[in-house]
Amino acid sequence: MTHPPPLRYDPYYPQPPYFPPENYGFSTIPTVPATTTRDPKGGINTLFVSGLPDDVKAREIHNLFRRRPGFEFCQLKYTGRGNQVVAFATFVNHQSAMAALHSLNGVKFDPQTGSSLHIELARSNSRRKNKPGSGPYIVIDKRTKSSNDAHETSSDDGDSDDPSRPNNPDSANKDDSVVEKSEVAAEADNTLAPETEQVEKAVDGTQACSTLFIANLGPLCTEDELKQALSQCPGFNSLKLRARGGMPVAFADFEGVEQASEAMNALQGSLLSSSDRGGMHIEYARSKMRKP
């Protein structure tokens, strides 16, 4: 009920691609030397991701792809078109990129809002490597207010290292003010969102917390099976299972907010053997679990 007004949400959405990801329409193309020209199609290892909520974090993109085989690195890009955000994920080869594409395309990224991912092959591969020491996430901010005067990696290659939207004539290759940020600075932008705070809030208004609230568990859910599911997440500390009325809920504590977010990402909607009402529903808890 307290969803943010959808007024700022630009319903721009890339249309279905003109070209399917296979070689349809390429029958008349002469022999393509895989030398100097940019590899067409078959050599694309980078995915273009749209359909993201405007408050998506680079960390979330990273968590989305990090378990996919062959994943290398990803970028989050503020397009400057409203609050629209797109992402690029790069894999070791075309096959693993296609595998990730097929397994994640159309997946509901945010169960709260129902926004689902739209993934296509990018036009060109991302070239930026994830440099250690510069932060784990790469954020490209092309929003109108270029409040970042630092340009550490702005000109490390003359190529169009930035795969633009596959279907948008408006993809202007002006100047990529590429700044590697931490995730905190992502939405601290005074251009269009003056209401945003430094604290990270989920779409439903809940606040990020290192403890997770887990609901939609089956009535026969046991602490052990939940622990088993949670222990595959890094930073998992402890679990408390409480039966409220008939439906049990659980609280899972993590080392930090980031690990809790990763776990929520990894386990959201997943089924336990005791599940009888669909997958787990995970949110940030309203307060952190007391110290053990």
Place this chain on the structure above:
DNA sequence: AGCACA
């Protein structure tokens, strides 16, 4: 939609 333990 449902959020406890101190």
